Amino acid sequence: MLLQIETTHRPATDLGYLLHKNPAKLQSFDLSFGKVHVFYPVATEDCCQVAVLLEVDPIGLVRGRRGPSGNNYRLDQYVNDRPYVASSFLSVALNKLFSTAMNGRSKERPELVEQPLPLKATLSVVPCRGGEELLRRLFEPLGYALAAERHPLDDRFPEWGEGHYHTVRIEQTISLRSLLQHLYVLIPVLDNDKHYWVGEDEIEKLLARGEAWLSTHPEKDLITTRYLKYQHRLTRDALARLVSEDDLDPDATEAKHDIEEEEIEKPLSLNAQRMGSVLAALKASGAAHVLDLGCGEGNLLRDLLKEKQFARIVGVDVSVRSLERASGRLKLERLPDMQRRRIELMHGSLIYRDDRLTGFDAAAVVEVIEHLDPPRLRSFERAVFEFARPGTVVITTPNQEYNVMWEALTAGTFRHRDHRFEWTRAEFQEWAERVAGSHGYTVRFLPIGPVDDVVGSPTQMGVFER
Numbered sequence: 001m002l003l004q005i006e007t008t009h010r011p012a013t014d015l016g017y018l019l020h021k022n023p024a025k026l027q028s029f030d031l032s033f034g035k036v037h038v039f040y041p042v043a044t045e046d047c048c049q050v051a052v053l054l055e056v057d058p059i060g061l062v063r064g065r066r067g068p069s070g071n072n073y074r075l076d077q078y079v080n081d082r083p084y085v086a087s088s089f090l091s092v093a094l095n096k097l098f099s100t101a102m103n104g105r106s107k108e109r110p111e112l113v114e115q116p117l118p119l120k121a122t123l124s125v126v127p128c129r130g131g132e133e134l135l136r137r138l139f140e141p142l143g144y145a146l147a148a149e150r151h152p153l154d155d156r157f158p159e160w161g162e163g164h165y166h167t168v169r170i171e172q173t174i175s176l177r178s179l180l181q182h183l184y185v186l187i188p189v190l191d192n193d194k195h196y197w198v199g200e201d202e203i204e205k206l207l208a209r210g211e212a213w214l215s216t217h218p219e220k221d222l223i224t225t226r227y228l229k230y231q232h233r234l235t236r237d238a239l240a241r242l243v244s245e246d247d248l249d250p251d252a253t254e255a256k257h258d259i260e261e262e263e264i265e266k267p268l269s270l271n272a273q274r275m276g277s278v279l280a281a282l283k284a285s286g287a288a289h290v291l292d293l294g295c296g297e298g299n300l301l302r303d304l305l306k307e308k309q310f311a312r313i314v315g316v317d318v319s320v321r322s323l324e325r326a327s328g329r330l331k332l333e334r335l336p337d338m339q340r341r342r343i344e345l346m347h348g349s350l351i352y353r354d355d356r357l358t359g360f361d362a363a364a365v366v367e368v369i370e371h372l373d374p375p376r377l378r379s380f381e382r383a384v385f386e387f388a389r390p391g392t393v394v395i396t397t398p399n400q401e402y403n404v405m406w407e408a409l410t411a412g413t414f415r416h417r418d419h420r421f422e423w424t425r426a427e428f429q430e431w432a433e434r435v436a437g438s439h440g441y442t443v444r445f446l447p448i449g450p451v452d453d454v455v456g457s458p459t460q461m462g463v464f465e466r
Contacts, residue, residue: 012048285392287361294368298326351379362392385439393464
């Protein structure tokens with residue numbers, strides 16, 4: 001299987017810096033299903049072409065595995081098209097080779113990460129049941145010019161007709177990061193199969209690589225369904241977390257609003273989107289016992305209570321008044337006994353160790369950290385990640401870069417008067433990665449709200465897991 005990516009950007013050899021692969025070297029990497037090689041057939045100032053050659057070992061894939069009813073000799077395990085076509089194997093290889101580029105990082109050429117470049121990608125053989133029409137439905141809404149050549153089943157027997165294999169070329173002036181993310185998601189969608197088990201983590205992969213474009217793609221349902229191998233529950237959860245800009249009132253963001261955060265964000269229904277994204281992340285974690293740290297007046301608690309998955313729900317806030325309002329809004333005194341036993345409100349601070357908060361599967365910290373004085377963040381980190389240590393922590397915070405999109409905010413103004421800081425995406429990611437590394441967690445990042453090509457989304461979310 002061969003993939004080629006070419007640019008005529010000058011100097012074209014900048015492609016090597018963006019991909020973190022030296023044009024002067026042939027590099028090979030072992031994968032669980034074979035080997036992948038990356039090399040540059042052309043590397044000049046005017047044109048640079050990188051090639052990814054994937055060698056799949058079909059015998060190695062099934063060696064030691066047993067088929068149905070103990071049958072170890074199924075012919076289709078050994079005779080198939082996997083070594084020759086673009087499939088989920090290639091997506092895994094791309095992530096192995098170019099994850100840094102796909103994540104939008106480059107030490108040597110940071111100014112080029114988001115810059116549109118003239119790029120052309122060629123997939124030598126792609127299986128596509130749906131033909132050229134499906135290829136166009138998937139790639140053209142993303143702005144690509146597409147050329148597809150369909151191959152016959154066998155040149156020697158033209159009466160057999162055309163096969164479902166194509167050579168595909170796509171071309172556009174686009175960032176390399178976006179091209180790689182599009183290929184990573186859409187190649188398995190075209191093949192309509194995956195070589196590995198698809199579980200909850202596949203939703204996160206899909207959302208991570210499709211964050212900037214999938215929600216507005218006209219074929220998002222088809223893409224999501226095929227990517228998740230027709231698992232209805234996973235597909236439903238993924239689609240629920242995809243927020244489409246089609247649902248927004250484009251004129252509302254132009255109105256003048258008070259500088260208070262709730263009024264500023266109201267035109268985007270951002271609070272509803274935020275609660276939906278956090279709820280989806282908590283559900284996807286499989287948590288049964290959940291904390292809402294800094295629960296305020298109970299917006300998230302109300303949504304959690306509707307989900308039978310959550311057997312124990314605890315809301316914690318430093319404000320007694322907020323807890324009283326949460327109790328009233330949730331109508332705790334009127335809840336049936338079974339429902340009432342599921343939920344509890346606690347008065348407490350997020351910057352002190354509290355043994356009552358240990359033993360939970362997950363915790364949500366929604367629009368809270370920006371209200372803490374920076375010197376107190378260390379205390380918050382220890383209280384949550386060192387002492388409480390839930391299995392999953394979901395944190396949201398404003399993206400300061402997005403503030404320029406609101407006319408109601410003058411330069412340098414925070415969205416809420418009580419905010420002590422507002423972070424850029426880079427600042428939040430730097431903080432989150434340090435916290436995760438210090439306390440034995442991993443972290444991934446997702447946008448909430450409409451994503452602008454330059455300034456990102458209005459809210460940023462980190463999902464910490466251990």
